[in-house]
Amino acid sequence: MLGRENIITAEEALDLVIRGLPERSIPSAAIPVYEALGRICADDVVAGEDLPPFPRSTVDGYAVHAADTFSASDTMPAYLNLAGEIFMGRPAGPDLPRSGAVKIPTGGMLPAGADAVVMFEHVQPLDDALIEVMKAAGPGENVIRRAEDVSRNEIILKQGHRMRPQDIGACAGLGITHIPAYRKPAVAIISTGDEIVPPETLPGPGQIRDINSYLLHGLVADEGCVPVRRGIFRDDYREIRKVIEESMHESDVILLSGGTSVGTKDMIAGIILDIGKPGLLFHGVSLKPGKPLIGGIVEGIPLFGLPGHPAAVEVCFDLFIRPVLGRLAGRKDRLERMREPVVAARLSKNIASTPGREEHIRVIVEERDDGLWAIPVISKSGLIATLVRTDGTVVVPLHTSGIQQGDKVEVRLFR
Amino acid sequence: MLGRENIITAEEALDLVIRGLPERSIPSAAIPVYEALGRICADDVVAGEDLPPFPRSTVDGYAVHAADTFSASDTMPAYLNLAGEIFMGRPAGPDLPRSGAVKIPTGGMLPAGADAVVMFEHVQPLDDALIEVMKAAGPGENVIRRAEDVSRNEIILKQGHRMRPQDIGACAGLGITHIPAYRKPAVAIISTGDEIVPPETLPGPGQIRDINSYLLHGLVADEGCVPVRRGIFRDDYREIRKVIEESMHESDVILLSGGTSVGTKDMIAGIILDIGKPGLLFHGVSLKPGKPLIGGIVEGIPLFGLPGHPAAVEVCFDLFIRPVLGRLAGRKDRLERMREPVVAARLSKNIASTPGREEHIRVIVEERDDGLWAIPVISKSGLIATLVRTDGTVVVPLHTSGIQQGDKVEVRLFR
Numbered sequence A, B: 001m002l003g004r005e006n007i008i009t010a011e012e013a014l015d016l017v018i019r020g021l022p023e024r025s026i027p028s029a030a031i032p033v034y035e036a037l038g039r040i041c042a043d044d045v046v047a048g049e050d051l052p053p054f055p056r057s058t059v060d061g062y063a064v065h066a067a068d069t070f071s072a073s074d075t076m077p078a079y080l081n082l083a084g085e086i087f088m089g090r091p092a093g094p095d096l097p098r099s100g101a102v103k104i105p106t107g108g109m110l111p112a113g114a115d116a117v118v119m120f121e122h123v124q125p126l127d128d129a130l131i132e133v134m135k136a137a138g139p140g141e142n143v144i145r146r147a148e149d150v151s152r153n154e155i156i157l158k159q160g161h162r163m164r165p166q167d168i169g170a171c172a173g174l175g176i177t178h179i180p181a182y183r184k185p186a187v188a189i190i191s192t193g194d195e196i197v198p199p200e201t202l203p204g205p206g207q208i209r210d211i212n213s214y215l216l217h218g219l220v221a222d223e224g225c226v227p228v229r230r231g232i233f234r235d236d237y238r239e240i241r242k243v244i245e246e247s248m249h250e251s252d253v254i255l256l257s258g259g260t261s262v263g264t265k266d267m268i269a270g271i272i273l274d275i276g277k278p279g280l281l282f283h284g285v286s287l288k289p290g291k292p293l294i295g296g297i298v299e300g301i302p303l304f305g306l307p308g309h310p311a312a313v314e315v316c317f318d319l320f321i322r323p324v325l326g327r328l329a330g331r332k333d334r335l336e337r338m339r340e341p342v343v344a345a346r347l348s349k350n351i352a353s354t355p356g357r358e359e360h361i362r363v364i365v366e367e368r369d370d371g372l373w374a375i376p377v378i379s380k381s382g383l384i385a386t387l388v389r390t391d392g393t394v395v396v397p398l399h400t401s402g403i404q405q406g407d408k409v410e411v412r413l414f415r
Helices: A010-020 A166-172 A212-222 A237-247 A262-275 A310-329 A385-389 B010-020 B165-173 B210-222 B237-248 B261-275 B310-329 B385-387
Strands: A028-032 A061-064 A078-085 A100-106 A116-119 A123-125 A128-133 A156-159 A176-181 A186-192 A226-233 A251-259 A280-283 A296-298 A301-305 A342-347 A359-370 A371-376 A393-396 A410-413 B028-032 B062-065 B076-087 B100-104 B118-119 B123-125 B132-135 B155-157 B178-181 B186-192 B226-233 B253-258 B278-283 B293-300 B302-305 B342-347 B358-368 B371-376 B394-398 B410-413
Touching: A010 A280, A010 A296, A010 A310, A061 A128, A116 A301, A156 A166, A156 B385, A166 B210, A166 B310, A166 B385, A186 A212, A212 A226, A212 A251, A212 A310, A212 B165, A226 A237, A237 A251, A237 A262, A251 A310, A251 B253, A262 A280, A262 A296, A262 A301, A262 A371, A301 A310, A310 A385, A310 B165, A342 A359, A359 A410, A371 A410, A371 B123, A385 B155, A393 B132, B010 B278, B010 B293, B010 B310, B062 B132, B155 B165, B186 B210, B186 B237, B210 B226, B210 B253, B210 B310, B237 B253, B237 B261, B253 B310, B261 B278, B261 B293, B302 B310, B310 B385, B342 B358, B358 B410, B371 B394, B371 B410
Parallel strands: A078 A100, A186 A226, A186 A251, A251 A301, A342 A371, B076 B100, B186 B226, B186 B253, B253 B302, B342 B371
Antiparallel strands: A028 A176, A061 A100, A061 A116, A078 A128, A123 A128, A280 A296, A296 A301, A342 A410, A359 A371, A359 A393, A393 A410, B028 B178, B062 B100, B062 B118, B076 B132, B123 B132, B278 B293, B293 B302, B342 B410, B358 B371, B358 B394, B394 B410
16 A cells, blocks of 8 residues: 555646546537537537638728729819619628729628629719729729638637637537537535534534535636535545545546545545555645645546645646546547636745645735735634635745745635 | 617626626525535524544644643653553543643544643553653644634635535534525526527528527636526517517526627617616627627516627626626625636737727637647637637736737636
8 A cells, every 4th residue: 555655746647647547538519619618528519511601891982993094183083873772681682893982881792703892981972973082902802702711621629729709609609509519527525524614514622624525616617517415424545535536437537525534534545545446546646735735537437535724726627626527527628727827926924845745834924015916814713714814826836935025925715 | 769879888888787786696595515516695504513523633642731741751650551442433531631641643632631642653652551751742732622613603605605516515514514506597598680590500692590598607607606598589579579578587697699780789779778777888899709799678677689690609708707607796806817827938929909999809829839829810700610619818907009029918707
């Protein structure tokens, strides 16, 4: 059995889990595009038609044969025969004869033959039948060609893409009313601990309410996954093993929270070892808070035994569970890390840290006259107050012994 | 009537709308805390009890009277009588007698009388009844006092706070199972235009599918509000006025999309003027794309007549509608702007811009060997392709004539 002495870095631990994830992807189904916000494309989304399906004008003006305006100028206008008017949402009508022009609105459909549009401001109508064009138009000028925007069979959204509002709009514009989307990963949340009672219960002497199930519920939902709270279980090998095995049938990830004591941690590690292959991957990480984290994979399902302190749960979720969920969800987002909100600030007081351990310090961000400051909130006790009062974290890297007051730091803001 | 010549800056336009919003806030209701992610507190959330409700140990060790360990050291240990053991989730039992010690786990409840905990590593048990303490403990050492984390009647979340996962966890820990939350603002989305057909319809000649209703549906949902698509309406004064008046009964904001032609824009401005007070606030903004934006307030409800181009709709949503929704939703978030994802990059080619107009350029963000580059995607035609291929925008400020190739820019990433 991997003992508690096998402590590895956060990077190594994540790597072990990611490499152990199964190749197979989560099932998918077609969903209505207007419900697809945040969902992940399970396949490439391909245009079924050209867009625009016909050449359109990009301005209000007159559709013409460009060649008929060749060398037209203020002093030497071209004279064209007014051959009618095109209306929005209507067919363009008959082909445009040579030396002809038709009035056209922005977005209007060009008649066959026309290959350019002259703007109103460069045209002088002489009477109902004749106009003066004071400016030469090149072929294609003020026109969107058929399929210039999107061609039939073109991939518009790649497999793994996360649907944004503009992607929903784009699909609607191409007549794509449904897209193939991966099912949202389901995450079982199992609370353990003889001392844990549900929030609606008044804790007896020595008891404490379940914070972590609710924190994890929120974190999982915020990732676009489905939280499944399984309840609170006693620190008992058989009870916990039973709920893990049941959860494996209906969940993609299993999170165990609580069990602050060394004995309980060892028991959970033991269950992961006993229950199947490959089993336990690591037991302890050189991370603060978060050192007691346990990670394993059984039959392709990642299991995490989380530390008891809510602040440690948040750090472990951020570093380990979030990337695992992204991978299982099928997300391929090359800018994902850039979208994490980070601000530069100066540290308001010295932070000491032990080299060989990555430390995550919760801070309040304060706007002062001389810029942003990060105020570390370090509390032995802070179960609740530190949780709700802080705005983000500052990371003291693995091989650093601390950060000095006034030093520039990056604050990773909570979302 | 305010004519199209009354063009104002984006900042002035937003200011007009924000100042015109009603003081009254949206209705609220109590909701279960585990469903509260992203919701806004309609009132301060107050702790109903002390946390911890009793003094707890923060380590595994022995609970003692600190005074009994005074001057204890390796060479001069204090001898204490072992008075039993405390278990997690159980009452602490009888008061600790002077010169006594009880074994206690991390999180365990201190017995009355005890005011410090000595860690295992500083204790040597001699037999079942006597221990040697090799280190002095100060009063309060390794102990969380009652109410040290949160006191009864303390405000833990302020009115206007947006619920994060950690706030949900904190409420659970304090036995707060429901919180007062503002109703999500409802946003009516009205599509207008004789040429617009629904996504499921094959457009006839000169017709185009409704992109903007779906884009707006996604943008509104992404803000945590409730999109209400009202459908597509002809460019007809009476029809559009009727659906606006109906929407005013059930929506907090009304968005009109489409109507690319000058005539339609003027008609929508006319309806906002005719329908009630104060009516039209601005007609045209010095902004590209987004110049034709119309804004008004009628009977406390903000109405926006949006430009026809989806890229312009996105810019207007970002600059005007998002702040209005945040205000109506009751959100008070001092770090909101810092959470917007922004990356620094260099511009891959010159952008020309007209001074006196704020310009928003859509870009692709590329990671190259020498860092991040922003590739402007400028297309007269791009209804769809520019929407889906770009990662964010670069803003050319109001009084600038452009940005040079290689210049540093800030890219505001799409979320």
